[in-house]
Amino acid sequence: MILSLLEKNVNPRNVFYISCDQVPVLSYKHLMHIIRNYLETYGGDLNYIFIDEITRVKRWSYGLKGLYDSGLLDNCIVVVTGSLPIRLGREVELMPGRGVEENIYMLKPVGFREYVYALLKFSNIIDIENRDNFLRKMDSLKVCLENELSSILNAFKDILPLYPILQKIFNIYLKTGGLPEIVNDLEKYNKIRMATVESIFNLILNDIAKMDRNPDVAKMILDQICIKYASPISMYSIASELDLNPHTVKDYLEIFEKSHIINIHYQIDVRRNSVNFKKNKKIYFTDPFFYYVVKSIVSGMDINEVLIEYSSSEFLPKIVEGIVIEHLRRTKEKPIVREYTTYLYYYMDGRGEVDALYRREDKHYIGVEVKYRRNPSKRFLKTPRTAIRMML
Template identity: 30%
Template sequence: MSIDEFNPWWRGREHIYEDPDVVRWLNARIKWVPKEVNAVSLRPFSLNFIYGPRQVGKTTMIKLIIKNLLNEVKPEAIFYYSCDLLTDYEELIDILRRYLRIKEERGIETSYIFLDEVTYVNDWFRAIKYGIDRGLFKNDVITITGSTSIALRGNIETFPGRRGFGVDVTLLPLSFQSYIKALRPEISAEPGWYEEIRDLFEKYLVTGGFPLSINSYFNLGTITSDVYKSYIDWVIYDVKRVDKDERLLKEILSVLLEKAGSRISYNSIAKDLGISHRTVSEYINLLSRMFLITVLNYVDVNTGSKDYRKLMKIHFIDPFIYRVISLWTGVKVPDEPIIIEGVVASHLARISDVGYTTVGNREIDIITLSDFTGYEVKYGRGSERPGVRAGRMKRVITISKDVEDVDVTPAHIFLSRLNV
């Protein structure tokens, strides 16, 4: 496939509307512009990295940035290439040289280069470092996307002093607040809209915040098997890319799903599966870097520090992921209160480092280390229990199913107001 075919706008700005990703986005029943679009630096020189789970919309986000850029720069100043067709860094260097020749021929001073899914390319970072070190991109903006593998391999850290004005952008599944804005932008988190918010929250617990699952559900009334398969395939692919064992990962995910919301340890998982605790630790770290799970370590409320010797709690990062892992492993989806606790924990983890703690025999499900506020998720489990204070934790908010009072908020209202 020639580089021209990846860049239909070179034939004229209007040809952006022939791009398959733009066409799919325009034709989608439910579509949105990620707020992260505005976070990417377009100031030369910049080396940007966009990463996050697969199927979360990274390619679509790039195409929307390109669509906006076409209003400001020459079409030939924008270069996009999907790197899943390449095998090694030498092929990537060749592709970049071909574009740079076009850039020189057209007299373009600043170009905007988008390299998508670069982690398909072995040693991809060598091609980028080669160009930067030789001054080939000194007036340009390079934006690189990859699945979680880009973070797994730590290759971003190989560019010290070579980033310019570049930024790292993490694209995650839609938060519940963003979900509302995408589906019902007229809704505000105020009295008068609470029933509509509750209805959307029940749907969010099914679809999660991924584009494919959302559009499948609202188009067909169900999430089709091929959508589930695409996410299972993502997990398997990324695991194999880092030379981990698919079968062992599946067994560990089975345990995590069974124990979701409970206190566990590397040793307890290792004992269940007959493997070493070091192996379990490696796989838990892998799952975290794949944006599949949120890990909550114990926090000492007196010192404000995490105690890694104590048991931890692990939740999946998005409600849809619970269903994906359940389908793959055959383990039952946890009860709704456990999923709610996971949703609250993962949302809070977007704005603060999080953990959990205990006060006497009482567990505080989540604590945000930015302000030492505790959160108890009592979704249908005794919502009126009074809050508690201890050490640096001066406030505990109860997340209820429907009770609203001082420091007691229904889950759907709390999450609709959380700006993440």
């Protein structure tokens, strides 16, 4: 972002950057003092202020709120980043009405569409002819679940000519997920290094350590998520399996979810037409590679052995289900403004299950059932239709 501003000939004096893990910012008052001094010296018609790793400063929102309310930030665009989403989110909630709303962005592993673009533009892992032409066709193909069902089906027909190449790329995505460092490993070493795996696992446990929780307990809970992957599960069953208090399990799962490591997929209450937080949940990782990382670390297997075992097993459809649920969640999620629990659920009754019910803007639902196999038979496509009709 800073480079982009400089390329647009923004005066370098009007761009201020500070990293709170490189410069010792002692308190929010100290942060206010630093920014105030900068603006008094270099303040212009428009200043850009970038504050990295702001979550290292306790109660940083007090500082920015004080500067904003005093008018010092009237001619400023302030961008703050932090690697601890939980604390970042808590502080943001303390700044209502100060330009924060709808300006919060969470950096997550890339989804499949972005992955296709990145792989074809910046990588040589896959070799195809006429890359630019393929990408232009991709640009014109977008399926919106808010549209009529007929237009959605027509979009699928348009995608079919691109299917062979998309399938090749998807097979790679199933192994690497949306993590750039994994693709880099494959490109450089033709394999994924355990050093990279350990680095990613440490990132997964990063918030746990910063929140003064036990990494060993976290590892056990992550292992249970893998064992029960994509299956309805309760906090109590995990707690019972690990001899833990259910509140402890809930606490760790909330940290993982707010750190964007997992998705907790809730069941819908048909009678109330809303989410049921008490029923069993389905838990997915936000990126397929997180699953492989946990399996590798917990089992002691080399990551490449884990990939061979799971990419050719009957477990693969569950990995794909997690990818689809994450994609649906991202379609219209906006931090604080619109949580995914307002539009995405799963359905289950005594006759069957629907992997995802997507609530459209017109309050109607579209059911999404994920089947990843060559020839799915009709018995795999049975759904509890009566209950769904009740909601429609």
